[in-house]
Amino acid sequence: MRFSAGDSVRVRLDDPVHHTRVPRYLRGRRGVVAEYQGDYPLPDTVVLTNGADRTTQPLYGVRFRAEELWGPGQATTEGPFEVWVDLWESYLEPPGERS
Amino acid sequence: MGASVVRPQHRGVVVRINDVGGLQGFGPIEVDEPEEQFHYEWESRVFAMARTLRDSTGLTLDEFRDAIERMPPADYLNSSYYERWLTGLCTLLTERGLVSPEELA
Numbered sequence: 580m581r582f583s584a585g586d587s588v589r590v591r592l593d594d595p596v597h598h599t600r601v602p603r604y605l606r607g608r609r610g611v612v613a614e615y616q617g618d619y620p621l622p623d624t625v626v627l628t629n630g631a632d633r634t635t636q637p638l639y640g641v642r643f644r645a646e647e648l649w650g651p652g653q654a655t656t657e658g659p660f661e662v663w664v665d666l667w668e669s670y671l672e673p674p675g676e677r678s
Numbered sequence: 679m680g681a682s683v684v685r686p687q688h689r690g691v692v693v694r695i696n697d698v699g700g701l702q703g704f705g706p707i708e709v710d711e712p713e714e715q716f717h718y719e720w721e722s723r724v725f726a727m728a729r730t731l732r733d734s735t736g737l738t739l740d741e742f743r744d745a746i747e748r749m750p751p752a753d754y755l756n757s758s759y760y761e762r763w764l765t766g767l768c769t770l771l772t773e774r775g776l777v778s779p780e781e782l783a
Contacts (some may be wrong), residue, residue: 603699620738626738630736630740
């Protein structure tokens with residue numbers, strides 16, 4: 580397992596043409612690993628192999644500050660808000676790296 | 679629903695118009711809308727067919743999502759939730775040779 584709770588991570592900038600569970604608004608954004616959810620088949624690979632390859636990898640719940648995603652105006656009123664997204668390990672990199 | 683509903687999409691580069699998170703201009707989301715499982719009877723049949731396909735062929739949720747994402751953008755945006763399910767089902771059934779396009783016409 581590459582990451583654990585509390586680690587800062589960055590979502591890879593990849594823009595795959597196939598099915599993936601990374602929403603576009605998260606690409607390149609920084610977040611913090613909230614928890615390890617268990618190992619699950621990587622959806623990208625499942626689809627690319629027509630369901631044949633169900634190799635698992637760690638799935639993490641990752642928290643993103645609203646300002647990191649939508650701009651500084653988000654911190655003002657009722658916040659601070661966060662977006663929590665479940666992301667597979669290969670979607671993530673340490674924040675210092677650029678794939 | 680027109681004939682486009684049953685047209686299988688190729689697996690190359692497609693738009694995947696489903697990925698609209700963060701895009702503005704779709705209007706407010708009705709968070710207090712009363713929950714209703716099905717709005718029309720045909721929707722429950724689509725739901726049952728999707729479950730049956732999964733249980734009988736080992737179809738994964740990922741493949742089902744992918745089939746829906748491959749819809750032509752205009753069709754996707756003009757379709758309701760279960761119309762998208764039906765389109766995804768038709769795509770997978772024809773791609774796997776379980777149903778012919780003629781049978782769906």
